[in-house]
Amino acid sequence: MSGYESMQGDGRIALSVLVVDDEPGFRRIVREILETYRFVVHEAGSVAEAQSVLQTVRPDVILVDVMMPEMDGLSLVQALTPNPEYLHVPIVVTSANVQASNKSAAWMSGADAFLPKPFMAEELLDVIEYVLGDRVQGT
Numbered sequence: 129m130s131g132y133e134s135m136q137g138d139g140r141i142a143l144s145v146l147v148v149d150d151e152p153g154f155r156r157i158v159r160e161i162l163e164t165y166r167f168v169v170h171e172a173g174s175v176a177e178a179q180s181v182l183q184t185v186r187p188d189v190i191l192v193d194v195m196m197p198e199m200d201g202l203s204l205v206q207a208l209t210p211n212p213e214y215l216h217v218p219i220v221v222t223s224a225n226v227q228a229s230n231k232s233a234a235w236m237s238g239a240d241a242f243l244p245k246p247f248m249a250e251e252l253l254d255v256i257e258y259v260l261g262d263r264v265q266g267t
Contacts, residue, residue, distance in 0.1 A: 143260065144168040146187040148178040148204065149222070150196040154245075158191065161249045167256075175199035179207075187217060189256055191243075194223040194230065202237040209238030218259035222247075 145167050147158050152173065159169045170185050172178035174196060190208070192201035201221060208214040221234040224245040234242045240259045243251065 142166045142168045143188040144170060144185070145256065146170045146172065146178060146181060146185065146190045148172045148175065148190065148192040148196075148201060150174060150193065154193075158252065161252055162256075165253060175201065175204045178204055182208075186213075189259055190217060190219045191256075192219060192221055193245075194221055194225065194234065202233060202239075205234070205237040205239050220255055220259060 145162055147155050147162075147169060148171075149155050149158075150173050155171045155173070159171065162169050170181055170187060172181050175198065178190075178192070190204075192204055194201045205219050205221065208217070208219065218240040219238065220241045220243055221237075221239040222243045222245050223230055223234070226244040231242050241255050243255050
């Protein structure tokens with residue numbers, strides 16, 4: 129059994145995810161998937177909104193889309209990675225553009241993982257389990 133499956137009903141404190149994407153439908157689907165596995169989900173529709181949410185919320189992982197109006201998601205990644213407050217907050221970059229240059233840009237900006245869109249629920253959960261490591265496993 130994987131770590132995220134073992135989270136259901138075991139009494140552990142729920143882990144939180146900040147989902148940053150300009151598509152409300154995408155955020156809703158991700159929220160439904162993650163809440164099924166007892167994650168607490170925070171949402172932001174833009175980089176500016178994410179920065180505002182981060183003033184009051186310290187998520188365990190951040191899931192951010194690359195392509196957004198005004199500021200792209202990599203700008204958020206680049207702003208957070210040098211900040212000591214976010215040193216241990218993994219960032220997963222998502223994008224429908226899976227060209228090597230886009231993946232490379234995500235890694236170079238400081239992302240911990242890249243998840244191509246569209247993705248299956250299991251792929252999302254697996255990448256979150258991967259970046260959270262022991263915090264999901266409970267070891």
